[in-house]
Amino acid sequence: MDRVASKPVTMKRERYYRQSLGAMYSRIKQSRVLMVGAGGIGCELLKNLVLTGFGEIHIVDLDTIDLSNLNRQFLFRHEHIKKSKALVAKESAAKFNPHIKLEAHHANIKDPQFNIDWFASFELVFNALDNIDARRHVNKMCLAANVPLIESGTTGFNGQVQVIIKGKSECYDCNTKETPKTFPVCTIRSTPSQPIHCIVWAKSYLFTEIFGTSEDEVPAFDHTEDSENAAEIENLRKEAHALKEIRQSMGSDDFPRKIFEKVFTDDINRLRSMEDMWKTRQKPTALDFETVSKSSASGGEVGDSVGSRDQDIWNLAENFTVFCDSLRRLSRRLQQAQEGETDGTSHVLSFDKDDEDTLDFVASSANMRSIIFGIQSRSKFDIKQMAGNIIPAIATTNAMTASLCVLQAFKVMRGDFNKARMVFLERSGARVVNSESLRPPNPDCPVCGVMSSRLVVDPSRATLNDLVQDILKSDLGYGDEFSINNEVGTLFDPDLEDNLPKRFSELGVGPDSFLTIIDDDEENPRVNLSLSISEKSLPEDSKPVSLPQQLEIPRKRTIDTPKAHEHTNGNVAPPTAPGKRKRASSTLDEPGIEGQKVAKRGKVQDTEQEDDLVLVEGPNQGAIVIDD
Numbered sequence: 001m002d003r004v005a006s007k008p009v010t011m012k013r014e015r016y017y018r019q020s021l022g023a024m025y026s027r028i029k030q031s032r033v034l035m036v037g038a039g040g041i042g043c044e045l046l047k048n049l050v051l052t053g054f055g056e057i058h059i060v061d062l063d064t065i066d067l068s069n070l071n072r073q074f075l076f077r078h079e080h081i082k083k084s085k086a087l088v089a090k091e092s093a094a095k096f097n098p099h100i101k102l103e104a105h106h107a108n109i110k111d112p113q114f115n116i117d118w119f120a121s122f123e124l125v126f127n128a129l130d131n132i133d134a135r136r137h138v139n140k141m142c143l144a145a146n147v148p149l150i151e152s153g154t155t156g157f158n159g160q161v162q163v164i165i166k167g168k169s170e171c172y173d174c175n176t177k178e179t180p181k182t183f184p185v186c187t188i189r190s191t192p193s194q195p196i197h198c199i200v201w202a203k204s205y206l207f208t209e210i211f212g213t214s215e216d217e218v219p220a221f222d223h224t225e226d227s228e229n230a231a232e233i234e235n236l237r238k239e240a241h242a243l244k245e246i247r248q249s250m251g252s253d254d255f256p257r258k259i260f261e262k263v264f265t266d267d268i269n270r271l272r273s274m275e276d277m278w279k280t281r282q283k284p285t286a287l288d289f290e291t292v293s294k295s296s297a298s299g300g301e302v303g304d305s306v307g308s309r310d311q312d313i314w315n316l317a318e319n320f321t322v323f324c325d326s327l328r329r330l331s332r333r334l335q336q337a338q339e340g341e342t343d344g345t346s347h348v349l350s351f352d353k354d355d356e357d358t359l360d361f362v363a364s365s366a367n368m369r370s371i372i373f374g375i376q377s378r379s380k381f382d383i384k385q386m387a388g389n390i391i392p393a394i395a396t397t398n399a400m401t402a403s404l405c406v407l408q409a410f411k412v413m414r415g416d417f418n419k420a421r422m423v424f425l426e427r428s429g430a431r432v433v434n435s436e437s438l439r440p441p442n443p444d445c446p447v448c449g450v451m452s453s454r455l456v457v458d459p460s461r462a463t464l465n466d467l468v469q470d471i472l473k474s475d476l477g478y479g480d481e482f483s484i485n486n487e488v489g490t491l492f493d494p495d496l497e498d499n500l501p502k503r504f505s506e507l508g509v510g511p512d513s514f515l516t517i518i519d520d521d522e523e524n525p526r527v528n529l530s531l532s533i534s535e536k537s538l539p540e541d542s543k544p545v546s547l548p549q550q551l552e553i554p555r556k557r558t559i560d561t562p563k564a565h566e567h568t569n570g571n572v573a574p575p576t577a578p579g580k581r582k583r584a585s586s587t588l589d590e591p592g593i594e595g596q597k598v599a600k601r602g603k604v605q606d607t608e609q610e611d612d613l614v615l616v617e618g619p620n621q622g623a624i625v626i627d628d
Contacts, residue, residue, distance in 0.1 A: 017053045024414060025053065031413070032056040032121065036109050036138055037128035038089040039063065040393055041152055043075045044402035045128050050093045052406060056101040058122070061086040062108045068204060072395035110137050115512040116454075116532055119145035124409055127151045128402075136447075139164065139172035140514070143448050144532050148412045150405045157394055159401035159425035163408050163438055166448065168417055174442035174449075190271060191281060195370055195378045196386055202365035203351050203387050206263060207358065210247070210327075211334055211349035242266070250331050256324040260289050263365075268372055284372045287316075296320045307360045310380040316371055319364040326360035333357065353388040362387060400425055400433075443557055446528070451553045455515070455531040457504055461544035464492060464507065465500040470543050472517060476529075476551060481520040486513060493520075504533065511535045519556075526553045 018025045033054050035046060038061040049057050063085050065076045075092040076085070090104035107113070110133075119125065119141045127149060129135050135151070142149040142164065149164040151172055164171050189205065192198050246258045268286040271277065296317040306318045307325070314322065330349060337347040351358045359380065367377040378386070404423050411420045421435040443449045455467070464484070472478040483493035491499050491507055499507055509515065510533065517529035529551075538544060 014053075021052075021410075024410065027413060029053055029055045031123045032058075033124045033126065033409075034058045034060070034119070034122045035126045035128060036060050036134070037130070038075075038085040039069065039128065039130060040072050040395070040398040041154060041402050041405075042085075042128035043073045043089060044399045045126055045152075045405055046075070046089055046093045047096060048402055048406045049126075050097045050100060050102075053097065054100065056103070058103045058105065059086045059089055060105045060107060060109050060114070061089070062106065066205075067208070072393055072398060074395075109134055112510070112512065114141075116141060116145045116534075119147055122147055124412060125149045126405055126409070128405075129153075135172060140447055142166075143171060144452060144514075144530075150409055150412070152401050152405050154394070154397045154401050154425075157397055157425070157427035159397050159404075161401060161404045161408055161423040163412060163417075163420040163422070165412070165417055165420075165438075167441065169420070169438035170441055171445060171448040173447040174439075174445040191277065192369065192373050192375060195366070195375055195383075198366040198369040198373070198375060199362065199378075199383055199387050201369060202362045206365050207349075207351055207362060210250075210259065211330055251335055255331060256327045257289055259327060260287070260292075260320075260323070264368060264372065265289065282374055284374075287368065287372060292316060292320045296324075307356065307380065310384075313377050313379050314364070314367060316368065319367045319371075319377075322360050323364035323368065326357055326364060329357045330361060351387070353384050359384055359387075397425060404433075443527075450516070450528040450530045451526075451551065452530045452532070453551055454534050454548050456534050456536050456538070456546045456548060458538040458544040459503070459505055459535045460537070461503075463501055463503050463544070466543065466545045467515075468492060468500065471545055471547060475547065476553065478517075478519065478526075479521055481522075483518045483520065485516045485518065491515070509533055525556050527556050529553055 014025075017029075021028060031054055033049065033056070035042060035049065035057060038046065038059050042059075042061065046057070046059065061084070064082050065073075065080045065085055065088060067078075067081055069085075070076055070078065073085075075089045080088045084104070084106040086104040086106045090102045094100075094102050105114075125138065125142050125147055127135060127138050129138070130153075139149060139151070143166050146166050148166075149172075151160075151162040151164055153160055162172070163169060189201060192201065242262050246255070246262060249255050249258055264287040268284050272283050272286065306314060306322050334347065334349055337349075349358070351362065353359055363378075363380040363383040366383060369375075370377050404425075408420055408423070411417070417438070420438055422438060423433065423435045425433060441448050455471070457467075467484070472482065480494055484491045486507075486509060488508065490496060491509075504510070513533050515531045515533065517531065519526040519528070538546065
């Protein structure tokens with residue numbers, strides 16, 4: 001009976017699709033698309049893609065669901081907290097249209113499994129990310145695979161949608177990015193790398209868990225669909241039980257110790273046990289309560305005196321003193337408030353940057369977490385400024401941005417590239433929605449303004465010297481003045497020949513990694529050549545490296561320098577950079593490896609940057625956005 005009943009519903013649904021989309025419906029029904037990111041924009045976008053009838057949709061997201069996500073990421077419910085965003089989004093969206101294929105990947109889009117060939121298997125890619133590094137990676141992979149990309153982002157009431165088509169429009173890196181004041185963060189709880197990550201963790205996770213609404217106080221957990229994630233489910237139960245015990249002991253003498261040992265000892269040891277997470281990162285160092293307590297006691301200072309030195313950077317013992325003291329103060333406040341409640345409601349505390357008790361707790365907790373992960377600590381004054389920079393995440397903005405993504409996708413799938421637009425949402429403007437035509441690629445762009453090709457290498461035989469002699473000099477006609485670079489730094493130049501006899505694997509160059517060839521000829525240099533590595537066993541009597549096709553590498557354009565004019569007093573204004581595009585700020589722009597100075601001998605010189613401000617839900621002041 002169910003099949004009989006569902007058939008008319010399906011036919012009715014498809015009739016509406018055909019009426020709305022016309023001849024394009026059959027192509028959409030057979031299409032295979034990728035959506036990267038299942039957060040604020042991602043939830044809205046996935047709903048649109050499913051209801052539009054896209055035949056096969058792949059979802060990639062590394063993140064898990066937090067309590068703060070639930071006010072705008074509507075595919076998630078309270079019982080989904082701490083589960084995979086990608087997996088839950090798939091389960092929820094499948095109910096809207098059971099006749100499409102959904103594939104979820106709880107993984108990092110930068111993992112080797114998501115290589116160029118995998119990207120090339122999609123007709124269209126949608127970016128719904130909050131991670132700038134991942135944005136740049138997807139941009140590069142789509143260009144290498146020659147797959148159209150719909151890029152999107154939001155900040156508060158502002159949003160942006162950008163269509164990226166290789167050779168026809170600007171890519172994500174075509175415009176110089178201004179140094180942002182706020183940055184989104186993906187993995188605050190697991191792999192922090194900046195002070196702001198620790199501040200957000202202390203403010204929006206730890207403080208809320210202890211004095212607000214705990215994410216683990218869920219009425220019931222439905223694990224029927226998560227049998228393959230048994231280990232994660234068990235960790236969830238352990239964390240929920242530990243937090244319950246801690247909250248029950250509030251006000252007792254050992255309350256600070258229980259909090260400390262859970263978040264700075266047990267949780268850190270659990271992270272350390274995940275060996276795969278630390279293959280390319282330094283492991284965190286768990287703290288010992290007894291050791292830190294003795295060090296703090298020998299200092300002789302009390303929490304109030306340390307907390308008053310808000311311009312100083314506290315050491316571990318001083319942070320511990322402020323942590324324990326602020327914890328006791330906040331516990332007393334919460335207990336007194338709860339004793340005064342007569343209607344049975346549970347009172348909670350909210351973070352306020354002007355509240356000394358809450359600020360002391362967040363500052364000391366953030367600094368101790370920074371010490372654990374080898375990150376520079378900050379003064380209480382700095383933390384106050386950083387924790388107070390709050391930009392709300394607006395569900396309506398996400399919904400509008402997601403709908404614009406699909407509208408632009410229709411134009412791309414029809415091949416109407418001339419009709420595709422760059423679209424902006426701006427509440428402060430005369431019109432909420434503004435658009436402009438796609439700009440052509442920036443010829444000076446370090447990502448798309450280059451010649452791209454595959455390089456097939458035999459991993460058992462190929463050396464860097466084979467690339468230099470057989471491909472670059474012999475086949476392509478390079479002279480002596482050029483360099484070979486990868487993400488780490490310089491592998492070869494005329495003054496660095498140590499790496500020539502080494503195999504690609506010894507240099508950390510593996511499948512789907514990129515090499516950039518920079519021609520340093522002074523008279524007529526070629527544009528940069530970007531080679532994506534493809535490994536394959538080649539016949540013994542053939543060269544160990546080869547290009548799939550013959551390349552004709554264009555020369556760089558020359559910029560005529562104007563002559564000095566007498567009215568300019570001999571000064572010549574430098575050529576103006578390509579016009580900057582107005583972008584939704586914090587979740588869209590961030591300087592990356594392309595903006596750093598690449599030094600010789602494999603070193604990258606870091607340029608100074610301001611610390612980022614992230615957004616995550618704030619119980620009192622909107623949201624500190626992690627719009628993932």
